[in-house]
Amino acid sequence: MNLSRLINPRSIAVVGGTEAERVIAQCDALGFDGEIWPVNPHRSEMGGRKTVASVGELASVPDAAFVAVPRKDTIAIVRTLADRGCGGVVGYASGFAEVGEVDLQHELVVAAGAMPLLGPNCYGLINATTGAALWPDEHGLERRDLGAAIVSQSGNMALNFTLQDRGLPITHVLSLGNQAQLGFEDAMLTLLDDARVEAIGLHIEGIRDAAAFAQAAITAHEQRVPIVVLKTGVSDLGAGITRSHTAALAGDDAVFDALFDRYGVYRVDTVPELLEVLKLLTVTGPIRGNRLLSLSCSGGEASLVADRAQHYDVEFPALDPDHAADVGRHLDVLVQVGNPLDYHTFQWGDREALTGTFTAALSGAFDAAMLVIDFPNRSHNDDSSWWSTVDAMVSAAERTGTAAIVTSSLP
Numbered sequence: 001m002n003l004s005r006l007i008n009p010r011s012i013a014v015v016g017g018t019e020a021e022r023v024i025a026q027c028d029a030l031g032f033d034g035e036i037w038p039v040n041p042h043r044s045e046m047g048g049r050k051t052v053a054s055v056g057e058l059a060s061v062p063d064a065a066f067v068a069v070p071r072k073d074t075i076a077i078v079r080t081l082a083d084r085g086c087g088g089v090v091g092y093a094s095g096f097a098e099v100g101e102v103d104l105q106h107e108l109v110v111a112a113g114a115m116p117l118l119g120p121n122c123y124g125l126i127n128a129t130t131g132a133a134l135w136p137d138e139h140g141l142e143r144r145d146l147g148a149a150i151v152s153q154s155g156n157m158a159l160n161f162t163l164q165d166r167g168l169p170i171t172h173v174l175s176l177g178n179q180a181q182l183g184f185e186d187a188m189l190t191l192l193d194d195a196r197v198e199a200i201g202l203h204i205e206g207i208r209d210a211a212a213f214a215q216a217a218i219t220a221h222e223q224r225v226p227i228v229v230l231k232t233g234v235s236d237l238g239a240g241i242t243r244s245h246t247a248a249l250a251g252d253d254a255v256f257d258a259l260f261d262r263y264g265v266y267r268v269d270t271v272p273e274l275l276e277v278l279k280l281l282t283v284t285g286p287i288r289g290n291r292l293l294s295l296s297c298s299g300g301e302a303s304l305v306a307d308r309a310q311h312y313d314v315e316f317p318a319l320d321p322d323h324a325a326d327v328g329r330h331l332d333v334l335v336q337v338g339n340p341l342d343y344h345t346f347q348w349g350d351r352e353a354l355t356g357t358f359t360a361a362l363s364g365a366f367d368a369a370m371l372v373i374d375f376p377n378r379s380h381n382d383d384s385s386w387w388s389t390v391d392a393m394v395s396a397a398e399r400t401g402t403a404a405i406v407t408s409s410l411p
Contacts, residue, residue, distance in 0.1 A: 010034040020040065022135075023134055023135060024036055024049065026139065038051045058084075074120065087116070090122065093119075116181070116182055116186070119176070119180065121178045123156075125173065131143060146196050148282045149172035151187045151202050152176065155177065161173060161203075168279040169282055188202075202227065210259060295372065343357055362400040
């Protein structure tokens with residue numbers, strides 16, 4: 001099902017009270033320049049715009065609608081919007097299959113017909129490339145031209161993803177809720193049509209159609225858009241919470257592992273891993289292979305990297321003699337050249353010297369190089385020397401063409 005009008009609307013109807021008014025505020029704050037039409041039978045104005053009493057009174061057909069009214073009223077409004085040819089609806093109300101009201105949810109799906117229905121029991125969506133925010137709460141997104149899209153079953157986790165301060169550029173966030181009609185595969189295929197989406201992150205509690213998900217993953221692989229998944233509901237307790245949360249079936253975790261592995265989907269175990277992997281894929285791009293170089297000014301950090309490496313399919317190959325000699329010419333005689341490389345603090349704060357060392361080191365046959373550095377987090381600290389080190393790494397990467405990753409030992 002094509003969600004292009006829902007995700008990229010030029011006109012939005014908002015139906016309801018407080019939540020609908022918040023959607024108007026979020027669209028205005030994010031710079032949405034399309035039309036917004038509020039619907040409320042008890043108010044004459046909402047968010048600085050005149051209201052109409054019902055969706056049937058809208059002067060034109062909206063591309064998208066955010067419906068935040070009680071669940072049974074939602075069904076009638078969705079039916080009217082579908083009959084009028086609306087491009088898609090966000091169903092905010094809860095109280096459907098997640099609480100055992102399967103028949104009521106079926107009525108909602110029937111009412112929507114061929115019109116895309118996101119939810120119910122969901123927060124909605126944000127398109128940071130256009131400013132369209134069918135979203136009734138705070139969020140942390142800014143306008144973006146390129147980045148990662150995130151699709152989550154959980155509305156609150158979707159909100160949390162937007163509040164990250166890890167430097168991940170996010171173009172879209174979608175909350176699927178109960179997946180009564182639209183599932184991950186629908187969202188993925190629509191996002192894959194947008195060249196501004198460089199990677200897609202998924203928070204999955206359950207998948208309703210494994211075959212359709214697999215086909216979407218194949219399409220992503222063909223288009224070279226990486227998919228990264230955080231799967232929750234792995235434990236027995238977590239699976240029970242999942243069923244009561246969005247009515248999703250968590251399933252056998254080994255089956256999900258096999259599905260993801262077969263179709264080239266990266267799996268992570270924590271929220272920080274999801275965000276950091278997406279950041280790597282969008283900012284640096286996919287790494288060609290597993291031959292890495294590590295740079296740090298501490299033997300402790302170098303040892304930590306070496307120890308962590310044994311848990312993953314990565315290599316830190318030794319420098320060949322000529323390469324080691326070239327790197328050594330930039331270092332103090334007391335520094336032992338190796339990989340991971342502890343370049344010591346003799347050059348600390350000297351951007352030119354560090355650029356020379358890093359350029360020589362990155363000139364080897366590595367798929368990527370990582371700089372391990374932890375910044376001061378106090379306002380009274382002078383962090384200029386840390387920035388000199390990062391700037392030197394950037395210069396070295398530009399000179400050698402080696403992918404560079406700045407990482408830290410602390411969360």
